[in-house]
Each structure stands twice: as C-alpha cells, then as structure tokens.
Amino acid sequence: MARIPLLLAAWAALASLFAADPAAAQDKPPLTVGAIYVGSVNDYGYNRAMKDGLEEMKKNIPGLKLIEAENVPETAESERIMEGMIQQGAKLIFATSFGHQQFAFNLAKAHPDVVFEHAGGWMQAPNFGNFFGATQTAWYAMGVAAGKMTKSNTLGFVVGVPIGYAIGNVNAFEMGARSVNPKAETRVVVTGGWADKAKEAAAANALIDQAADVVTMHVDSPATIIQIAESRGAYSIGFQSIEARALAPKGWITGLGFTWGPFMTATANAVIAGTFKPAMVRLGLGQGMMAVAPFGPAVPADVQALVTAAADKIGKGFTPFTGPVADNTGVVRIKDGETWYGDKMGNFDWYVEGVIGKAK
Amino acid sequence: MNAALIAGVIASSILSGTSLLYATLGELVGERAGIVNLGLEGIMLIGAATGFAVAALTGDPYVGLAAAALAGGAVNLIFAYLVVGCRANQLATGLCLMFFGLGLSALVGRPFVGALITGLPRMHLPGVGGAGARLLSYDMLVYLAAPAALFIWWLLFRTRWGLVVRAVGESPAVVYAAGRRPAFVQYQALALAGLLGGIGGAHLSLALTLTWAEGMTAGRGFIAIALVIFARWNPLWAIAGALLFGGAEALQLQLQAAGADVSPFVMNMIPYLLTFLVLILWGWNRQSAAPAALGRTHFGVE
Numbered sequence: 001m002a003r004i005p006l007l008l009a010a011w012a013a014l015a016s017l018f019a020a021d022p023a024a025a026q027d028k029p030p031l032t033v034g035a036i037y038v039g040s041v042n043d044y045g046y047n048r049a050m051k052d053g054l055e056e057m058k059k060n061i062p063g064l065k066l067i068e069a070e071n072v073p074e075t076a077e078s079e080r081i082m083e084g085m086i087q088q089g090a091k092l093i094f095a096t097s098f099g100h101q102q103f104a105f106n107l108a109k110a111h112p113d114v115v116f117e118h119a120g121g122w123m124q125a126p127n128f129g130n131f132f133g134a135t136q137t138a139w140y141a142m143g144v145a146a147g148k149m150t151k152s153n154t155l156g157f158v159v160g161v162p163i164g165y166a167i168g169n170v171n172a173f174e175m176g177a178r179s180v181n182p183k184a185e186t187r188v189v190v191t192g193g194w195a196d197k198a199k200e201a202a203a204a205n206a207l208i209d210q211a212a213d214v215v216t217m218h219v220d221s222p223a224t225i226i227q228i229a230e231s232r233g234a235y236s237i238g239f240q241s242i243e244a245r246a247l248a249p250k251g252w253i254t255g256l257g258f259t260w261g262p263f264m265t266a267t268a269n270a271v272i273a274g275t276f277k278p279a280m281v282r283l284g285l286g287q288g289m290m291a292v293a294p295f296g297p298a299v300p301a302d303v304q305a306l307v308t309a310a311a312d313k314i315g316k317g318f319t320p321f322t323g324p325v326a327d328n329t330g331v332v333r334i335k336d337g338e339t340w341y342g343d344k345m346g347n348f349d350w351y352v353e354g355v356i357g358k359a360k
Numbered sequence: 361m362n363a364a365l366i367a368g369v370i371a372s373s374i375l376s377g378t379s380l381l382y383a384t385l386g387e388l389v390g391e392r393a394g395i396v397n398l399g400l401e402g403i404m405l406i407g408a409a410t411g412f413a414v415a416a417l418t419g420d421p422y423v424g425l426a427a428a429a430l431a432g433g434a435v436n437l438i439f440a441y442l443v444v445g446c447r448a449n450q451l452a453t454g455l456c457l458m459f460f461g462l463g464l465s466a467l468v469g470r471p472f473v474g475a476l477i478t479g480l481p482r483m484h485l486p487g488v489g490g491a492g493a494r495l496l497s498y499d500m501l502v503y504l505a506a507p508a509a510l511f512i513w514w515l516l517f518r519t520r521w522g523l524v525v526r527a528v529g530e531s532p533a534v535v536y537a538a539g540r541r542p543a544f545v546q547y548q549a550l551a552l553a554g555l556l557g558g559i560g561g562a563h564l565s566l567a568l569t570l571t572w573a574e575g576m577t578a579g580r581g582f583i584a585i586a587l588v589i590f591a592r593w594n595p596l597w598a599i600a601g602a603l604l605f606g607g608a609e610a611l612q613l614q615l616q617a618a619g620a621d622v623s624p625f626v627m628n629m630i631p632y633l634l635t636f637l638v639l640i641l642w643g644w645n646r647q648s649a650a651p652a653a654l655g656r657t658h659f660g661v662e
Contacts, residue, residue, distance in 0.1 A: 197576050206368055358622060
C-alpha cells in the first residue's frame with residue numbers, strides 16, 4: 001500500500017516533464033522537415049553526406065526544424081518512424097535510402113499534404129519525388145586519378161551489391177583509368193551487402209594481395225576499406241562523402257562525394273512556397289549535386305590538373321558511354337554511334353574491357 | 361592459382377576464423393555444462409561494442425579487450441541467472457539474449473560510431489620479411505587462439521573442474537548426489553563462456569575492422585553455435601571448424617579478386633555450401649556426441 005503514493009509521485013514528476021511546452025512560446029518554424037537514415041551519420045559515407053546536405057539546408061532556411069532518425073531499417077519500421085515525424089508536424093520527409101522507397105510511397109498516398117523525397121528510386125506521385133546523383137559519368141574522373149597514380153597498373157574496386165548502377169560506376173572508373181593509362185586493369189570483389197564491415201576488410205585485403213595499389217569502393221561507408229588500404233600502404237579513392245579523406249592521411253588520392261545541400265534547400269523552399277513539383281532528379285558534377293574531394297598530399301599537380309579537367313568535361317555533359325564499347329569478353333555492347341544516357345545507367349550487366357570480374 | 365592467392369587465403373582464413381574460434385570455445389564450454397546459449401550473437405556484439413567503446417575512450421586496445429571480456433561475462437551471467445536460477449527455457453531465453461545484446465550493443469556503441477582507434481597491434485615475427493610478413497604478422501588474439509583451444513581442452517578433459525563440468529552436462533542429478541552443486545558449476549561455465557564470447561566479438565572491432573557498426577557480427581554467433589556441433593563438442597576440432605568456415609569466406613573473396621570466372625552471387629554462397637557439404641559428409645557417423653543433459657532444465661533440489 002505504501003507503494004501507491006510513491007507511484008503517484010513518480011508519475012507526477014514524469015508528467016511535469018511533458019507539461020511545460022517551450023515550443024509554444026517560440027515562433028512557428030517556416031517548415032518542419034523529417035529525415036530518416038539507413039545507418040549512422042558518423043559513417044564517413046552515404047549517411048554522412050545526407051546529413052551534411054540537410055544541415056546545409058537548415059542553415060540556409062533560418063528557423064527550419066529538422067527531425068532525424070538514424071539506423072532506420074529498410075522495413076515497415078521505417079513507415080512507423082516517418083509517421084511519427086508527420087505527427088510532429090513534418091511537411092517534408094527525406095527518405096534517404098533506396099530500400100525506404102515503398103514505405104515512403106505508402107505514406108505519401110495516406111498523407112497528400114506532406115511532400116516526400118526519396119533518394120535513388122524511381123517512383124513518383126503528386127507529392128512524391130525522386131533524387132540522386134549521376135554517379136556513373138563522375139567515376140570517370142576518379143579513374144583518371146587512379147590510372148595516373150597506380151604503379152602496379154592494378155586497381156581494386158569493392159562493390160556491395162552488383163546492381164546495374166554500381167557496375168556502371170566500375171565501368172566508368174576503368175574507362176577513365178584507361179584514358180590515361182592503357183595498361184590499367186580493375187579487379188572487382190563483390191561482398192554481397194552494402195554494409196558488411198568484416199567482409200569489406202577481407203575484400204580490401206584480397207585486392208591488395210592481388211597487387212592492387214589503388215583501392216576504391218561502392219558501399220555505404222568507405223571507412224573500413226580506406227583504413228585497410230592505409231594500413232597496407234595502398235592508395236585509396238573515396239566515395240559517398242568527401243569527408244572520408246580524414247581516414248587516410250597518406251594514401252588519399254581524391255574521392256567523389258554527394259553535395260545534397262543545394263537540392264535540399266531548393267526543395268524545402270519549394271515546399272514552403274507551395275510550388276513543389278515531383279520529378280526524377282539526377283544531377284551530376286556540373287549541376288552541384290556531386291563534388292570531387294580535395295586531393296591528398298601524394299597527388300602531384302599535373303595529375304590534379306588532369307582530374308579537374310576530366311571533371312569539368314563531365315560537368316559539361318561528356319559521357320564515356322559512347323559507342324563502340326566492348327565488354328571484357330570482347331562482345332561489343334554499345335554500338336558505334338550509340339550513346340547510353342542517364343536512363344540506361346541501371347542496365348549494366350557487363351564489365352568493360354580491362355575489368356577483371358564477372359558481372360552476373 | 362598463384363602464390364599470392366594461396367598466401368592470401370591462408371592469412372585471411374586465419375584472421376576470419378579467430379573470432380569464430382573464441383566464440384565457438386565459449387559456446388562449447390557452456391554446452392558441455394548442459395546449457396545451450398542461442399544468444400551468442402548478442403554476447404559477441406556486446407563484446408565488440410564494449411571493446412571498441414573502451415578502446416576509443418582510453419586509447420588502449422588492451423583495456424578495451426579486457427572490458428569486452430568482462431562485459432561478455434557479465435551479460436552471460438544474467439543469462440545464467442535466468443536459465444539456471446529461474447529455470448527459464450534455454451532456447452527462448454537465448455534468443456531473447458540475442459535481441460538484448462543487439463540493442464544494448466547498439467546503445468553502447470552509438471556515441472562511438474566513426475571513432476578512430478588504435479587497434480590491437482600486429483606483431484611481426486622477427487627475421488621474417490617479404491611474403492612471409494603478410495602470413496605471419498597478426499595481432500595477439502590470433503596467436504593465442506589455438507593455444508586457447510588447447511587450454512580449454514586441457515581444462516575440460518584433464519582437470520577436476522572440467523570433469524565436474526562435463527558431468528553436469530551429462531547428468532546434474534549424479535553430480536548433486538556426489539555432493540557438488542550443479543547450479544554453481546553451470547554459473548562458472550557460463551561466466552567463462554561469456555568471457556570467450558566477448559573476446560570473439562572484440563576481435564572483430566578491435567583487430568579486423570577497427571570500426572563499430574550495429575549488428576556487425578552478421579550472424580557469426582550462430583555460425584559458432586553450428587561449429588560446436590561440427591566439432592563434436594571437442595575444442596581441438598573447433599580449431600579445424602573455425603579455419604574451415606573462416607577459410608571459405610576468405611576463399612570466395614580472394615577468388616573474386618583473382619578474377620575467377622564465376623558469378624559473384626554463387627561466390628557469396630560458397631561458405632554456406634561448404635559448411636552444408638561438410639555437415640552432410642560428417643553426418644555419416646551418427647553416434648551422438650552431445651552432452652546427455654544438454655538443453656534440459658534441472659529441477660532437482662539445490
């Protein structure tokens with residue numbers, strides 16, 4: 001019986017925490033934005049880049065309120081978390097991982113007054129848009145850097161899941177390397193998942209065992225692979241976030257990063273002004289959606305100039321996927337006169353000449 | 361097949377198999393005492409997270425390793441209290457422990473994601489250079505793994521304590537009749553099991569990957585449980601099992617790097633196909649080597 005007053009006191013104390021509503025005293029924010037990440041924002045990779053973009057958006061729009069949730073799995077759980085954000089007043093939701101698409105789309109149908117932006121997919125609705133970077137052509141510039149820096153003429157590429165877009169990245173990388181170094185070859189190891197750190201470590205070791213002296217990757221976080229490369233004296237090229245260079249003080253060449261800030265700011269402003277129109281946005285180096293990371297200390301000035309020139313060329317619309325292009329078994333895949341543009345980037349199921357690996 | 365490939369596979373399988381071996385030894389000790397711990401995955405994760413967190417805080421990977429072992433032991437003692445003290449169902453409690461470990465490790469590790477630590481240092485054997493250097497420079501946990509298996513073998517089969525543990529696993533009633541307390545022995549065995557499981561997890565974060573990520577053991581705890589059966593509850597065979605599975609995983613990645621003309625999807629299946637094959641072939645000998653009272657709850661008088 002003595003427990004009851006104790007319980008009541010505890011309940012009262014807990015309730016008082018929620019009773020005071022400091023938000024009521026402040027001005028209403030111009031927009032509340034919700035964002036879900038598939039992993040941790042400290043991954044030096046994909047999620048970090050998303051976080052940096054959102055922070056830039058928040059800085060550009062004073063008073064904007066940002067609700068975030070990390071480690072949101074690509075399951076129905078994500079739907080519940082996004083729903084919670086909508087309950088807190090979010091009118092714009094960024095679903096930042098590929099696997100969140102269906103769940104965000106379901107919510108978009110249930111909440112026509114909330115705008116959803118999904119990264120990397122294709123679905124669209126009046127209040128559902130899609131965005132990503134045009135990565136494939138940008139990797140060409142990374143290939144130029146790798147082709148010039150390699151001494152063993154062997155480059156290593158760790159791929160998480162061999163979807164068409166990832167294979168396209170590898171192809172552009174090899175083509176860029178071949179454009180400055182005709183003997184350059186790329187070896188590919190597939191780990192089977194976007195974020196299996198132990199496998200990534202073993203994959204990086206395997207590539208370096210096979211004489212790769214430049215290692216790069218398409219996985220969620222470049223951290224493990226870059227650290228392994230650094231510990232074994234190999235060069236590394238980063239992906240997803242340009243902040244990854246902090247992990248390889250000696251071996252960092254350069255990297256590709258997503259700069260989502262301008263796009264996110266523009267989207268948020270459109271939502272505030274009521275002028276949002278859904279679209280499938282794929283912007284690249286030239287349009288501010290992606291950036292080449294600063295160069296590491298080992299990169300000589302002439303290589304830097306070559307890479308910057310390649311990046312400029314790509315920004316102005318150059319694509320390496322102009323025929324004739326043969327795959328690594330000799331079959332011509334892109335015919336003479338044909339060009340593969342952005343809409344075909346998911347169709348890669350073959351590797352170009354010079355890539356050692358099997359695509360499927 | 362070039363020399364680099366072979367050396368790479370051997371080195372990788374030893375590295376990969378080390379954490380598996382420690383976890384298998386831990387589970388083996390527990391199962392010899394009659395307790396199945398399906399939550400080994402959770403213990404490994406707690407070991408990995410705690411080890412990484414403490415190493416990041418103190419800057420000393422050895423302190424992190426010790427903390428990981430202690431954390432694993434402590435959490436396994438909670439499991440022991442539920443299963444031995446409260447006589448809860450071992451399988452269900454084990455699975456709960458797995459989820460608990462998953463969540464607790466995520467909580468502990470969260471502030472440290474992305475932290476850079478000095479991991480366990482690699483020790484080079486003096487006088488060996490070149491190709492040998494890659495094969496023979498590992499961290500101390502790798503060098504201690506096989507000796508640990510030998511020690512556990514000696515502990516279980518050549519000491520009085522080990523005899524009592526095995527007896528509890530065969531028949532707790534007999535041990536009680538002989539004047540011992542089976543429950544106390546099971547607590548001890550599970551504490552040791554937790555220590556070893558925590559070390560197994562810590563090797564992943566402190567030596568192999570030098571990072572922490574939620575759920576980073578990726579099912580290794582369950583593989584270790586299967587390896588205990590494969591090893592027929594004998595620590596010496598556990599060495600072979602850990603090398604086999606670690607080797608299979610390393611092999612498929614090394615083969616990919618060497619340019620094998622096989623689909624990457626098939627390659628990723630290799631470790632599991634190999635284990636399947638071995639278990640089928642091994643299953644010819646149907647003599648059951650499991651401890652007789654494994655998984656059974658002892659309701660006798662304490």
